[in-house]
Amino acid sequence: MHIAKTPCFLYTVGNFAVCTGVEPADWEEREYIDDPNQIKPEVVHSVQMGYDSIPREIPDPKAKKPDHWDEEEDGIWRPPKVPNPAYKGPRKRKKVKNPNYKGKWKTPWIDNPEFEDDPDLYVLRPTKYVGIEIWQVKAGSVFDNILICDDPDYAKKVIEEVFVHREAEKEAFEEAEKVRKAREEEESQRAREEGEKRRRDRDRDRHRRVSFSHVFELNMLCAFPF
Numbered sequence: 001m002h003i004a005k006t007p008c009f010l011y012t013v014g015n016f017a018v019c020t021g022v023e024p025a026d027w028e029e030r031e032y033i034d035d036p037n038q039i040k041p042e043v044v045h046s047v048q049m050g051y052d053s054i055p056r057e058i059p060d061p062k063a064k065k066p067d068h069w070d071e072e073e074d075g076i077w078r079p080p081k082v083p084n085p086a087y088k089g090p091r092k093r094k095k096v097k098n099p100n101y102k103g104k105w106k107t108p109w110i111d112n113p114e115f116e117d118d119p120d121l122y123v124l125r126p127t128k129y130v131g132i133e134i135w136q137v138k139a140g141s142v143f144d145n146i147l148i149c150d151d152p153d154y155a156k157k158v159i160e161e162v163f164v165h166r167e168a169e170k171e172a173f174e175e176a177e178k179v180r181k182a183r184e185e186e187e188s189q190r191a192r193e194e195g196e197k198r199r200r201d202r203d204r205d206r207h208r209r210v211s212f213s214h215v216f217e218l219n220m221l222c223a224f225p226f
Helices: 043-049 152-164 166-223
Strands: 005-007 009-013 016-020 032-034 057-059 081-083 095-097 109-111
Touching: 152 166
Parallel strands: none
Antiparallel strands: 005 109, 009 016, 032 095, 057 081
């Protein structure tokens, strides 16, 4: 086991030390508690002070029953409800500091009796392959110069050697991109010219067919005059 520390709570029973990870039953995490000295008013006083026995709405004292109201036909008239100005909502007790507050419970940690030190735990084993899983929306990304080692000095040296050739590689890449774009533009221009030539040929053929049709109609009129 490679975990050097383990959660534990120590307390003594006689001459024995007992280890447990359970929070003590008397541990108090509440920083504030209801004021034990504050007593809820009696119902009579509650009405006067506007606590939870006061209704949220009361009949509108300014409302009057309409003169045309007929209780035999319209039923018993009841005034509409309006917000009660004396209503204060449910009574909430005052909060005070908890004298027994001990803070958030944190399990103590002790040395793990099953811990076994492994000096080669983080030694890098020989690696033949590297897998890269990456999500991207642009194709053409190339990953090279992949280095996995456990020697910072060696890694720094390799990085310096790689970056020496970075500018030359960048210039070569940009030059290759120029050649590629020029070739693509040339091919596009050739395709446009070929398309234009085919369009002119179609127009020429269409014009030739129309002219032949007109000549044929004239010949028919001459041969068979009406």
